[in-house]
Amino acid sequence: MPAEPIDILTTTPQPAAHTCGCGGKDEAEPVLDVRTIPHAIRHGAVFGAFDAVAPGSSMVLVAPHLPRPLIAQLQDRGPIDVEVLVDGPDAWRVRLAKPVTA
Numbered sequence: 001m002p003a004e005p006i007d008i009l010t011t012t013p014q015p016a017a018h019t020c021g022c023g024g025k026d027e028a029e030p031v032l033d034v035r036t037i038p039h040a041i042r043h044g045a046v047f048g049a050f051d052a053v054a055p056g057s058s059m060v061l062v063a064p065h066l067p068r069p070l071i072a073q074l075q076d077r078g079p080i081d082v083e084v085l086v087d088g089p090d091a092w093r094v095r096l097a098k099p100v101t102a
Contacts, residue, residue, distance in 0.1 A: 050096055079098070
């Protein structure tokens with residue numbers, strides 16, 4: 001079986017153009033503020049949003065507390081890098097990054 005050619009990129013690939021027709025544009029690092037999402041569906045909303053993050057990219061989560069149980073659940077689902085940007089007291093901002101896997 002012949003080997004597949006490998007492209008070596010000299011720059012970081014840019015996200016695909018926003019093509020849904022809504023007129024919006026994608027942010028470099030999306031922010032999801034979960035403080036207004038009902039707790040019963042909050043984790044599911046974060047899972048869906050994080051699933052949409054491309055490998056090598058990240059999102060910022062804004063929560064009413066440091067979301068340790070949620071972070072543990074995300075770690076159970078796959079590799080994740082976590083960085084606390086703001087440590088309360090009214091809101092916590094946490095960067096959730098999806099590393100590029102080999």
